[in-house]
Amino acid sequence: MLAVRDLSFAYTRGGEELFDGLTHEFTPGKVTAVTGPSGRGKSTLLYVLGLMLTPSRGEVVLAGDPVSRASDTVRSRLRAAQIGFVFQDAALDASRIVLDSVIEPALYAGWSPRRARSRGRELLEQMGVAARADHKPGEISGGQAQRVAVCRALVTDPAVVLADEPTGNLDRGNAEGVLAALTRATSHGRDEKGSGRTVVIATHDPFVLEHADEVLAL
Numbered sequence: 001m002l003a004v005r006d007l008s009f010a011y012t013r014g015g016e017e018l019f020d021g022l023t024h025e026f027t028p029g030k031v032t033a034v035t036g037p038s039g040r041g042k043s044t045l046l047y048v049l050g051l052m053l054t055p056s057r058g059e060v061v062l063a064g065d066p067v068s069r070a071s072d073t074v075r076s077r078l079r080a081a082q083i084g085f086v087f088q089d090a091a092l093d094a095s096r097i098v099l100d101s102v103i104e105p106a107l108y109a110g111w112s113p114r115r116a117r118s119r120g121r122e123l124l125e126q127m128g129v130a131a132r133a134d135h136k137p138g139e140i141s142g143g144q145a146q147r148v149a150v151c152r153a154l155v156t157d158p159a160v161v162l163a164d165e166p167t168g169n170l171d172r173g174n175a176e177g178v179l180a181a182l183t184r185a186t187s188h189g190r191d192e193k194g195s196g197r198t199v200v201i202a203t204h205d206p207f208v209l210e211h212a213d214e215v216l217a218l
């Protein structure tokens with residue numbers, strides 16, 4: 001379970017406060033789209049949920065525990081074990097081949113290279129980009145790069161996936177592919193109580209808003 005309680009965030013002390021004491025529970029097994037006007041803090045909320053930024057007030061609650069103010073080490077560990085992140089514009093490392101970018105979070109989480117590579121290739125296959133596994137990001141299309149970024153976010157089977165404008169700059173066909181992969185991912189680990197993975201997408205894209213299970217408007 002992922003939730004925020006009484007959340008506010010400011011980039012500078014005394015600076016503009018975002019979120020205004022937001023309390024919200026993100027439903028496991030559902031895609032939640034976070035929307036709102038430019039500058040309202042969609043990307044920032046994802047970074048706070050991803051434990052990369054610390055709120056000025058309130059808390060992020062992950063699996064029942066308040067985690068925003070845990071030590072750097074604990075937050076890094078939680079991120080590696082439980083959170084996958086799709087950065088805006090894919091943000092793949094230009095110097096590495098696609099497969100190496102995809103498996104990096106798994107290696108960081110302590111998987112053996114062999115297991116990580118096998119899982120990475122399986123995901124690239126599912127996303128229709130296996131043929132590009134040994135190419136660098138400069139040699140693949142924008143739509144392929146976004147699919148690769150989704151593979152990277154899913155590689156460790158995290159309980160939570162956060163995606164920042166994952167369909168920005170994509171044509172409809174590629175946007176559909178990326179959204180379908182994120183939607184499919186919600187069913188992962190679903191038990192008899194129907195929980196599943198929590199997926200949160202920051203987006204302006206009307207197509208994503210239309211197809212999300214839930215919408216959180218900032």
Ligand SMILES: Nc1ncnc2c1ncn2[C@@H]1O[C@H](COP(=O)(O)OP(=O)(O)OP(=O)(O)O)[C@@H](O)[C@H]1O
Pocket residue numbers: 011012018036037038039040041042043044045202204
């Ligand atoms: N690193 C930073 N330092 C200071 N202020 C920042 C920083 N990053 C973002 N901001 C400010 O915080 C506010 C929220 O930015 P954010 O990128 O989260 O908004 P957004 O809703 O995702 O916007 P957009 O839809 O344009 O991507 C904006 O006013 C922005 O200028």
